[in-house]
Amino acid sequence: EVQLVESGGGLVQPGRSLRLSCVASGFTFDDYAMHWVRQVPGKGLEWVSGIFWNSDSIGYADSVKGRFTISRDNAKNSLYLQMNSLRAEDTALYYCAKDLGATTAAIGYWGQGALVTVSS
Amino acid sequence: EIVMTQSPATLSVSPGERAILSCRATESVSNNLAWYQQKPGQAPRLLIYGTSTRATGIPARFSGSGSGTEYTLTISSLQSEDFAAYYCQQYTNWPLTFGGGTKVEIK
Numbered sequence: 001e002v003q004l005v006e007s008g009g010g011l012v013q014p015g016r017s018l019r020l021s022c023v024a025s026g027f028t029f030d031d032y033a034m035h036w037v038r039q040v041p042g043k044g045l046e047w048v049s050g051i052f053w054n055s056d057s058i059g060y061a062d063s064v065k066g067r068f069t070i071s072r073d074n075a076k077n078s079l080y081l082q083m084n085s086l087r088a089e090d091t092a093l094y095y096c097a098k099d100l101g102a103t104t105a106a107i108g109y110w111g112q113g114a115l116v117t118v119s120s
Numbered sequence: 121e122i123v124m125t126q127s128p129a130t131l132s133v134s135p136g137e138r139a140i141l142s143c144r145a146t147e148s149v150s151n152n153l154a155w156y157q158q159k160p161g162q163a164p165r166l167l168i169y170g171t172s173t174r175a176t177g178i179p180a181r182f183s184g185s186g187s188g189t190e191y192t193l194t195i196s197s198l199q200s201e202d203f204a205a206y207y208c209q210q211y212t213n214w215p216l217t218f219g220g221g222t223k224v225e226i227k
Contacts, residue, residue, distance in 0.1 A: 035216070045156075045164065045207055047216040059214035062121070095163060104211050106154035106169035113163060 002026040002109045004096045009114030012086055020114055022079040022096030030054070030074035033099035035107060036081045038092035038116075048094070049081065053102040064090075086118045122146055122210050126219035132227040139195040141222045143208035148188045152212035155184055155193045158221075159204045167206075168193065198224070 008020040020036070036048040049060045049070040058070055069082040079096055093113040100108040123146040133139045143153070151171040156164040166175040168184035171191060181196040195202055203226055208219040 044221045045158075045209075045218040047209075047218065050214060050216065061215050100166075100169060104214065104216075105152075106166055106209070106211055107156075107164075108166055108175070110163035110165075 002098065004098060004109060004111030006094065006096045006111045006114035009094065009116045011117045011119065013120050014087060014118055016086055017082070017084045018086060018116060020081040020083065020094055020096075020116070022111060024077045024079065024096075024098065027098070029072075029077040031102060033101060033103055033105075034072060034079045035097040035099065036070060036079075037095045037097050037107070037110070038090075039095070039113075040092045046092075050099070050104070051079070052104075057103070083116070086116075088118050090116060091118045092116060121215055122149060122213055122217050124208055124210055124217050124219035126206075126208055126222050128222060129220070130223045130225060132225050133198050134227045135200060136197050137227075139198055139202075139224055141193040141195075141206055141208075141224075143186075143191040143193070143219050145189045145191075145210055149191075149210040149212040151187060152210055153184070153186065153191045154209045154211065155182075156207045156209065157202075157204050158207065164207065195224070 003025045006022045035050040067085045071080045095113045096111040097107045098109040125144045127142045153171045155168040158164040172184040183194045207221045
């Protein structure tokens with residue numbers, strides 16, 4: 001059974017940093033691209049960032065480019081999102097998500113999410 | 121960036137009726153189109169990918185069609201568990217982009 005477990009969310013002041021982690025199990029982690037997708041409660045879905053199976057290609061939404069960094073450690077079956085210079089508009093539930101393929105396909109599985117609240 | 125627009129925003133349907141949800145892209149997504157279902161308090165679930173391929177375990181009452189910039193999700197006979205929000209998403213280019221969603225509610 002595929003499992004994606006996020007951690008690292010919480011309350012943080014504007015301008016500060018936070019690092020999200022996602023531990024994967026139930027599949028061969030380094031066979032798949034991975035993503036972070038966020039959702040403001042009650043609103044729609046926004047793709048934040050994605051990374052190919054081998055980290056050769058990485059992408060970001062314009063809203064986070066230059067502030068967020070995605071990475072993965074295939075040896076640890078883990079995905080990360082380093083979030084710097086956080087803003088109030090970054091407040092959302094952040095989902096770790098597994099692609100259907102090694103590069104880019106649809107998102108096949110989602111974690112339960114980590115809530116990030118940016119507020120003073 | 122490819123912008124995805126879903127319509128209608130809300131669809132009121134009686135159980136047993138058919139629901140048709142639309143998704144339009146600002147440029148061709150070459151059938152790299154997925155649909156997701158999300159119920160309150162839950163993570164999204166993949167329904168359809170590649171425009172018309174049902175994901176594992178998805179009932180046959182869900183079907184997808186379309187091409188180019190216009191796509192449709194059809195739920196042939198709505199069951200009580202189908203009342204939820206639905207999102208389309210293109211994955212032909214990064215950034216991946218989602219539509220704003222269609223909420224299917226009980227009429």
